[in-house]
Amino acid sequence: MSFYIANCLLEIMSYDTVYQKDKKDCVFSKKIIEQLNSIVPNGVSDKEVDRVTYSKDYWPITLRWLLDGKLPALPDCIVWPENAQQVTEILRLANREKIPIVPFGEGSGVVGGAIPIRGGIVVDMKKMDSVVEIDDLGLMVTVQPGINGMNLERYLNRKGYTMGHIPQSIYCSSLGGWLACRAAGQFSTKYGKIEDMVVALEAVLPDGTIIKSKPVPRSSTGPQVEQLFLGSEGRFGIITEATLKIWPYPEERSMLSFAFDDVYHALEAVRKIMRKNVYPAVVRIYDMNETLRHFYETKGAKDKCMLILLMEGDKKLVKLENEISEMTCKGEGGVACGDEPVHHWLETRFNVKESSEFTPRGFIFDTVEVSVGWKNAPNLYKTVIEAMRKVGGVVVASGHASHFYPQGVCFYFTFGGIPPKDAAPFTFYESVWDAIMKSCLEEQGSISHHHGIGLIRAKWLEKEIGERMQMLKKIKSAIDPHNIMNPGKMVVEREEN
Ligand SMILES: Cc1cc2nc3c(=O)[nH]c(=O)nc-3n(C[C@H](O)[C@H](O)[C@H](O)COP(=O)(O)OP(=O)(O)OC[C@H]3O[C@@H](n4cnc5c(N)ncnc54)[C@H](O)[C@@H]3O)c2cc1C
Known part of the structure; x- marks a missing residue:
């Protein structure tokens, strides 16, 4: 949501928040804001207009809420760091004071991953958007995570390369968001998904430690722990740099x-x-x-x-x-x-006008991507389409397949409809999601191929990953004992903070 729209909204509506009832006032003491200001001079805001701007990402249901005068959640302030050292100091402060941190790329995530449901500090990475180096011999580029996707691809094209990562959201998403969500682009069947492109990573842990791997093609030096950040959705720390594979521009x-x-x-x-x-x-x-x-x-x-x-x-x-x-x-x-x-x-391929056209007319819709092995692919497609159609109020239920492997395929389902008279918009929306998740699991699919877990899939993650959930929770609490990093995402958890 742009700053301009947020400003207009402030003038026309009195809002409520979905996740933090009645939270309008910033709960931060002036001292915290002053400390942040001394870490990032001129890079901190607790103005209401900025807090409203960062109250949502692109999760489709949040547009319905907005039109109904509700904001998903308000952060206490926003910080725009310019280097990894500042990120370190912000995280150290937050860790000491047990303040929630929400890393923010461009807010194009569609599962609620960047919504500050517990308030706290949104760390917007957009000022860290430099291309650090191109290594032509090794076909690699080293980049900061706040770079806009299209700016990166255009930069590479001008130099005679491509990264081959072209998600539909390339104009409105960042490298950091791609890495944190395990994104997939439209050209993925040849070039791979984002995790196939990463050679090295730098990230800041919640206690401020900076970890960095080497830009070498491969290592047999134990588990590559930095890979935890691929798909981490802001839960383990903040990615501050990445080295990625590039290719000569196709002939x-x-x-x-x-x-x-x-x-x-x-x-x-x-x-x-x-x-x-x-x-x-x-x-x-x-x-x-x-x-x-x-x-x-x-x-x-x-x-x-x-x-x-x-x-x-x-x-x-x-x-x-x-x-x-x-x-x-x-x-x-x-x-x-x-x-x-x-x-x-x-x-x-970049036209996405449906949500702004149809949501104001009462239509609720979303897209849901899942993956499945070839053996189960035909059944999964059939079962999910039937399950969506069975939910009262659904008028559109369709699908396409857009990422392929010798082992299987990613299906991308679309549903749309008008909630029955007795159902609230979210109840209707969630019932279609539940129907899709349930049938996907029944047909041996994975509940997400590239959008991630965020808020909407959190209750399904344990069913998907089973015992690995305990391992994930243990790793999380070892790295982030105060649970400051993006709390409430990926897992359904009690309010610890
Ligand atoms: C119209 C449209 C089309 C889309 N098409 C695609 C597509 O083709 N393929 C695809 O994969 N996705 C697609 N998406 C989803 C979305 O663009 C991706 O999930 C993208 O990766 C999010 O990037 P972002 O920079 O906007 O991240 P945000 O939405 O800002 O954040 C997403 C998550 O990443 C975390 N995060 C962000 N930056 C960092 C960082 N530096 N360190 C740690 N965590 C971080 C956030 O905390 C949050 O949990 C689409 C979305 C839209 C609206």
Whole structure:
């Protein structure tokens, strides 16, 4: 939520908070603010307009709350550090005073991960946005975590490289958020997800210790503890630098699309392509509803399921990948639809106007990504779609698959509807989520592929990871005994602070 919108809101509404009833006043003593000011001169604010601005992330239900005059939660203040040393001192102070800390990238997280539900200090990393170094010989870039995703990719493109990490939110998300959520980009089938790209990390622990790994291709030096930060959602500390893999900008791009009778034949085609060790950069399968929504102008797509493929890299390799993919798709009954649908996808892939268009009309919707092995993929798709449709009030239930592995696939489900008369918006919203989570677990899927746990999935995490939950809790309490880091996220816990 921008500063401008927050300012307008302050003028027009009296608000309530969902997570901290009646919290409007800053509970911080002037002393804490003064101490923060001495750590980060001109980089601290406890103004109401800033606190309102940082009251939410992009979790879709929070827009409904906002329209109903409710803010999710208010932080006590916001700090904008400029280097790892300042982060260290902020965390030392918070640890001493047992103040909650919420690391903040760009607030594009969609599961409530950056909402300051216990108040405290939001540490916005945007001022730490420098590219430290490019190592051309080793194909690596070292960057600070607050860098905006598109600024990083454009910088690399200008120098003749790509990172190949292009999430749909690339214009509004940061490197730190990607690492903390284990993000996945649209070109992930070739380039991998963010955790495949990380070579080294620097992070500050809650007691202020700075840990740093070396930018070497691999080590056999025990467990690589810094990897705990991948998917940590701000629970273990603050990531302050990362070294990532980069690639020479691709020489050639080629695009193909095919219409299949159903999702299952399209999935089979991709499974067989992957089995041949061929990795197109973009692979997306749309079910019939989504094909109708996105490719209604494509001749041959009516009542079909579209598969789009984009190959890129070395000219000769791309030609070969093209041939193998085409032959495999045709072998599974795919009808070639040319490259136009892929161009259409490329042009429209960052459009996300639905939430601002439909939420004000009372429509509640969300997208939920899960992953599953090939063996269970067809059943999981079918079961989740049926489960969403069974929830009263749901009018849209559809899916596509957008990240692929020789072992399985990520499905991305969309639901939308209007809560029945007797149901509050959140009750309706949560029942659809519950239906999806439950059927995903029943069909042996993983409840999140790349958005993370945050608030909405917290109650499901233990069911997903079983005994590992105890291990995770022990690690957390060893690293962060006062539970200052992003409390209340990922796990359902009592208010300890
Ligand atoms: C329209 C739209 C499209 C999206 N598309 C994709 C997609 O294609 N792929 C994908 O993976 N996700 C996608 N997302 C989700 C979101 O963009 C990602 O989760 C992203 O990784 C969040 O980055 P951020 O910088 O906005 O983080 P924030 O939302 O600010 O924070 C997310 C979490 O990371 C923690 N965090 C942030 N920075 C740090 C740090 N430096 N150290 C420690 N913890 C930190 C926060 O505390 C929080 O728990 C999309 C979201 C939207 C709104």
